[in-house]
Amino acid sequence: MAFDFILRNARIAGRSGEPVDIAIKDGRIANIAPAITDDAPSEDAGGRLVVPGFVDTHIHLDKSCILDRCRSEQGTLPEAIAQVAAAKRAFTEDDVYARGRRTLEKAILQGTTHMRTHVEVDPRIGLTSFNAIKRLKNDYAWGIDLEICVFPQEGLINDPGTEELLIDACENGADLIGGCPYTDSDPNGQIARIFAIARRFDIDIDFHLDFDLDTSWMDIDEVCRQTEASSYGGRVAVGHVTKLSALPAEKLEAVAKQLAAAGVAVTVLPATDLFLMGRGSDHSVPRGVTPAHRLAAHGVTCSLATNNVLNPFTPFGDCSLVRMANLYANIAQTGTMSDIAGCLNLVTASPARLMNLAGYGIEVGYPADLVVLDCQSEAMAVAEVAQPLMGLKNGRKSFVRPSGFLCFPM
Structure with missing residues (x-):
């Protein structure tokens, strides 16, 4: 299957274990696996936490x-x-x-x-x-x-x-x-x-x-x-x-x-x-x-x-x-x-x-509503007020916010 987009190296909220790749096709989550081989456009979440919005x-x-x-x-x-x-x-x-x-x-x-x-x-x-x-x-x-x-x-x-x-x-x-x-x-x-x-x-x-x-x-x-x-x-x-x-x-x-x-x-x-x-x-x-x-x-x-x-x-x-x-x-x-x-x-x-929302969550077949947070765990998301860095709505980017970085003196 040719995917539309792959979010790589993502930690899914509510799941333990190593980061995974999340593949998207036609606005829905098409595959979740440790390493998806496909030449679709992709972005690396850097091991950050991903929530379903x-x-x-x-x-x-x-x-x-x-x-x-x-x-x-x-x-x-x-x-x-x-x-x-x-x-x-x-x-x-x-x-x-x-x-x-x-x-x-x-x-x-x-x-x-x-x-x-x-x-x-x-x-x-x-x-x-x-x-x-x-x-x-x-x-x-x-x-x-x-x-x-x-x-x-x-x-x-x-x-x-x-x-x-x-x-x-x-x-x-x-x-x-x-x-x-x-x-x-x-x-x-x-x-x-x-x-x-x-x-x-x-x-x-x-x-x-x-x-x-x-x-x-x-x-x-x-x-x-x-x-x-x-x-x-x-x-x-x-x-x-x-x-x-x-x-x-x-x-x-x-x-x-x-x-x-x-x-x-x-x-x-x-x-x-x-x-x-x-x-x-x-x-x-x-x-x-x-x-x-x-x-x-x-x-x-x-x-x-x-x-x-x-x-x-x-x-x-x-x-x-x-x-x-x-x-x-x-x-x-x-x-x-x-x-x-x-x-x-x-x-x-x-x-x-x-709200009785159908298809909410990060599961294969569900709408690809995803938000990448600048943290690695649910607890630290709350404790640090982690910033949302990127959002997908039905598989399409809805916003992007750059992660902050320090400008050290030379």
Whole structure:
């Protein structure tokens, strides 16, 4: 067989042993072997680690890069919601597209090959942002698979006209639907309506949920109940769930078992959750970041994701999921090499399961979505915030970044 391209001398994440060659044909992995004899164009990975692309399960492209239009004086969730609610009234389709493009290009350069973006839909913004993100999905398909989750940021039951817009978006290309019960006058009512819409269109669900540190009440119970009642296990995810970070060990274990039994996945947003939570404390400030690795140990599918970039929810961000894994490893105080390596799994294979991605991984016959990292092991990828040096999407280069080198004096 004549191959199109060969990535040589590559260490495949999740596999032990010596580096191998990865041959590509027609956009798919055609062979993996220690030494492939073929005169196809090739590049030497230099024994570096290769991963099947990073997977970002929770980001907001539509409201990224708006720091110049908003204030962040209190650093609280209500302030962030209010600031963006005011700013988005002036959004245009071209404006959303331009800011989303800036963020999406950063993500591609950081090695992200699959992404789920949450897009606000309500009577103030209508389908403006949704239409812009649909254009981005099409225009950047060469570099990333973009999944669109429409959701009501400011409520549903208490916001007439929003449900009709959500249905309109689902009829016109939304990949899944989300919810935000904590902003609604009737959280359980919103959860029920989101499940009803999802069943109507046979699409998955991804909620923003339990986003504070008050453990006296949680919406997670109702989401798990509705998931089981709808036979939707494996098709529901929840993001933030910062309340879980404030639970004692035995209660966290009980919730973990509940989530695993219901088939509800969890996305933790380290940067945003760390920035917004604990604002009421003037000492011993809680981190507010749910321990994803402890949930995963009980069988919960978990991911780490970006959430927001350069806006009042998170006035930082370069879209690096390696950096996010490193941030989480610091917050969660993971110290063993196996635990640190496990953090890389939370931005690769585990979020791929959360998104129910078919053909994700480095196996013969799978799409050739590959990213070369400037390191030799999963643990060091996280520990050193290893730079992505090259990416392939469906077998074609999507980016190249030169490795750094010192200029010694002569």
